Amino acid sequence: MPATKPKARPPSSEKMAARVWLFSILLTLQYGAQPMISKRCIGREVIVTSSVLTCEIAKVVCALFFMAKDGTLKKVYKEWTLVGALTASGLPAAIYALQNSLLQISYKNLDSLTFSMLNQTKIFFTALFTFFILRQKQSIQQIGALFLLIIAAVLLSIGEGSSKGSTDVNADQILFYGIIPVLVASVLSGLASALCQWASQVKKHSSYLMTVEMSIVGSLCLLASTFKSPDGAAIRKHGFFYGWTPLTMIPVIFNALGGILVGLVTSYAGGVRKASSTNGFVIVSALLVTALLQFIFEGKPPSLYCLVALPLVVSSISIYQKYPYHVKKKEL
Numbered sequence: 001m002p003a004t005k006p007k008a009r010p011p012s013s014e015k016m017a018a019r020v021w022l023f024s025i026l027l028t029l030q031y032g033a034q035p036m037i038s039k040r041c042i043g044r045e046v047i048v049t050s051s052v053l054t055c056e057i058a059k060v061v062c063a064l065f066f067m068a069k070d071g072t073l074k075k076v077y078k079e080w081t082l083v084g085a086l087t088a089s090g091l092p093a094a095i096y097a098l099q100n101s102l103l104q105i106s107y108k109n110l111d112s113l114t115f116s117m118l119n120q121t122k123i124f125f126t127a128l129f130t131f132f133i134l135r136q137k138q139s140i141q142q143i144g145a146l147f148l149l150i151i152a153a154v155l156l157s158i159g160e161g162s163s164k165g166s167t168d169v170n171a172d173q174i175l176f177y178g179i180i181p182v183l184v185a186s187v188l189s190g191l192a193s194a195l196c197q198w199a200s201q202v203k204k205h206s207s208y209l210m211t212v213e214m215s216i217v218g219s220l221c222l223l224a225s226t227f228k229s230p231d232g233a234a235i236r237k238h239g240f241f242y243g244w245t246p247l248t249m250i251p252v253i254f255n256a257l258g259g260i261l262v263g264l265v266t267s268y269a270g271g272v273r274k275a276s277s278t279n280g281f282v283i284v285s286a287l288l289v290t291a292l293l294q295f296i297f298e299g300k301p302p303s304l305y306c307l308v309a310l311p312l313v314v315s316s317i318s319i320y321q322k323y324p325y326h327v328k329k330k331e332l
Contacts, residue, residue, distance in 0.1 A: 027262065028282050030258040031258060031283070031289075032286035032287070032289025032292075034251065034254055034255060035115045035116055036293050036294060038107040038251040039107050041245075041251050043248070045242065045243035046242070047234050047242055049229070049231035049232070049235065050235065050242070051104055052104060056100075058255075059215045059260070060212050063212045066208055085217075089214045092192040092210075092214055093213065093221065095188050095192040098188060099192065103181070103182065105177055105181045106178050109177040112290050112293065116286065116287055116290045117152060117310065118179065118186070119185070121149060121186040122187075122189040123190075124146045124150060125187050125189065125191070126190040127142070127146055127190075129191045129193070133198055134197060136325075138325055139323050141322075142320050142325065145317070145320040148312050148315060148319070149312070152310075155309045156306070156309050157175075157179050159305025196214075291306075
């Protein structure tokens with residue numbers, strides 16, 4: 001009688017917890033450093049569409065690598081259908097493609113800390129869209145936390161839009177090419193997040209598969225837009241990699257790895273509530289990392305508006321993650 005192979009033991013809870021902490025710390029560093037790295041490594045002459053497309057390609061490569069490593073690639077290949085992919089990932093992909101382009105514009109016109117804090121308004125819009133699409137309610141504490149976030153965003157918008165620079169041109173540039181793009185990107189991020197949550201619940205798509213599908217569909221949307229967009233004209237005139245240097249690849253790869261790390265943290269954290277609290281830790285810690293890096297490398301302390309808004313943002317995220325909505329049990 002042939003000897004049966006012993007079943008592989010599932011990783012212990014200690015190892016799982018260690019992995020969650022490792023991935024969370026890596027994600028914190030990536031998230032906190034991304035605005036500064038993008039601002040320093042991507043020159044103003046770099047065509048936005050070229051950097052976004054390259055980032056999407058890098059995401060696909062990373063996701064396929066991890067799917068091959070954990071053995072799910074063959075299964076996905078056999079079960080994958082075009083209709084299922086377009087239904088689950090089509091609309092979020094197009095939205096994320098536009099969001100990424102807006103973020104690339106905003107990176108160049110805001111300081112790292114202001115960008116990171118304004119970018120957190122996506123939590124408010126995610127809550128709003130998940131309520132309308134998934135009927136996911138918020139607790140009273142969470143609603144209060146979202147209002148704190150909006151107050152912080154208004155403070156930053158007023159402060160950064162009026163106090164930067166000595167001319168109206170600089171103030172207008174910060175408002176129209178810095179503040180407005182990141183706020184519109186936050187709205188789009190909230191909508192896309194709600195649609196992705198719907199896809200994961202209804203269509204049972206894995207995070208890696210969603211990454212691959214959305215990156216491919218989003219890239220196709222961006223390529224289609226180049227036929228009429230100013231970026232498309234610039235690419236045809238100067239070439240796809242116009243303005244690129246070896247350093248430009250650093251934020252592109254960082255951004256791609258960040259997307260993969262989010263999926264790893266969520267999958268290893270194990271429950272929705274635990275993953276949510278872990279992501280809350282990452283967001284709060286990343287804001288502090290951004291402020292520290294900005295001071296170390298640029299010698300730039302946070303402005304008065306940032307100093308007032310930072311505790312509001314940190315408190316908002318902490319309260320929002322700590323007090324989720326609980327369905328009340330009906331009394332018999």
